[in-house]
Amino acid sequence: MSQQNYPESQLYRIRHSAAHIMAQAVLEFYPKAKYTIGPPVENGFYYDFELPEALKEEDLAKIEKRMRQIIAGQHAFQKRVLSAEQARQIFKDQPYKLELIEGLEKGGFDEYGNPLDVKPEISIYQHDTFTDLCRGPHVENSKQINPSAIKLMSIAGAYWRGDENNKMLTRIYGTAWEKPDDLKHYLQMLEEAKKRDHRKLGKELDIFVFDDEVGPGLPLWLPNGGIMIEALEDLAKEMEEDAGYSRVRTPHLTKEDLFLRSGHLPYYAESMYPPMELEGVKYYVKPMNCPMHHKIFGARPRSYRDLPIRLAEYGTCYRYEKSGELFGLMRVRSMQMNDAHIYCSEEQFEQEFMGVIDLYKKYFDLFGIEKFVMRLSLHSKAGLGKKYVDNERLWLKTEDMVRRAMQNGNVPFVEVADEAAFYGPKIDVQIWSAIGREFTLATNQVDFAVPERFDLKFVNSKGEDEIPLCIHRAPLSTHERMIGFLIEHYAGAFPAWLCPEQVRVIPITDGQNEYALQVAAQLKAQGVRVRADLGSERMNAKIRAAQLMKVPYMLVLGANEQEAGQVSLRVRDGSQQNNIPLDEFIARIKDRIARRASEL
């Protein structure tokens, strides 16, 4: 992200000032509105209001129109520094502003709640009839905003100070650019992004569906999705076998006792489906596989000679995500996780942890994933005991172990507080969906707490019992999120090894139907996923159909090919190679698939 200088840029000023102008317009329409904060954001700005009545989408047009009038007034933006007392006078009818002033007076945080080293001065910005508590910066004059380069985008709800216990405010999102062309490009880009949205492509490519009677967040994988899942599992199986993992299998249900012991119930109960009770025993559907793997580790006495023990499973889990949190395949309620738990000694930790990072890299190279950020997710003192295991010393120790391992391995990462698992710090791989929403794709976590609760131990070289560390990892995420991501990453044009249908055979006339079936049968015998299109459409229409389904290889067969035992190849990119001997094509496609090649 080259946004380092964003807060100093003219664009930032334009957006910040546009936010003020929008607030002025809103206050003119709703004089009783209370206004809160309105910062620039990545592609625009927003402002949060408490309004006396619900704002409708159609109201945006009139607000936008009024904004253009205000801009045309060529108003200067003037800053004034003042005392807290003076500020309180000015905003005496604005409770949110008074709360902000109080915070500024106390120091330590700016008006958005970000920590500050020095106590901030209190300043206001004024233009036309509107005055806001604000540290700036702004444009000098509203004429520096191009009225044809702004647009109000949407209305949303947002909790005051981002806390769901607070009142929900009305947020208006807008976008603003230096030139009208920039706005146009931005809007076009949004349209393009929608085309690769996995929810749209997933439907078009017959990969998955949701059904009202099955339930929200519970995807049904269609045959094409099933093939992709198996391709990913084959990949994971190979890679994990090479990396010394053992595969295990565990049930979807367990008694309550297991989650009481693991500590998940108090921390995690909200995200779990409620228990079912039979013969006086409560059972839960599992939201994660860890406790079962711990039980497998603990099922036998372990020696330091056995370590590290790496237990892998594509485990199916169920999490009760709140209804508004569901998002296509990216956030679901049933998921199959590329899970594994590595039990190791402290001395083995760095090598094992970085072994997982290496696995990430291999996968990301294979998929050509370049836009991601590795995030060291740390605990927060404020959440100790509530969200996190209450042991500051072990938090600091394990966080430092991860930090040093990453540094020694020269792997770039960022650190973010208050994002850890309840049992330890982790490296999360952050990616962005087509429409720009951020997700954790893969994760690599340290657990310094739960092994002890499960009484897990191994006998060390001195003959003493020692508690192992546990690494939780999911490089291929869940099938749901991974496939959701891959659909968008490839815009549906998957490499051949992942494609549900790898070859479409297209006879030119029905005189070649027989030959087409023969060719398809030969490919199928070699393990290639192939379909012969014997419909009564013209060849052109069949090619179009195959292109729309993003089939990588089309074999066009006419009388010439049939006579010579050849095929004419049309590749998904539109290129053609005529008169290839069938054997040669089979050898070539088998090679591409076996190598999981990205080229076609």
Place this chain on the structure above:
RNA sequence: GCCCUCAUAGCUCAGUAGGUAGAGCACACCCUUGGUAAGGGUGAGGUCAUGGGUUCAAAUCCCAUUGAGGGCUCCA
């Protein structure tokens, strides 16, 4: 869960002064036998998400429920 928006045929969508539904694609059948992104014809398909209400009359207006979308909160 909360705020806003939305819900018409398998898909994409028309249907605003309330008068019991329409197109294209896909599908089926017939004709067409064609060289690299749509050949032609015919036909089948919807109790307009569900449940209430207003009205002589509701896809259309009102309420509730369910589901979806944009955000917030929360997370693989």
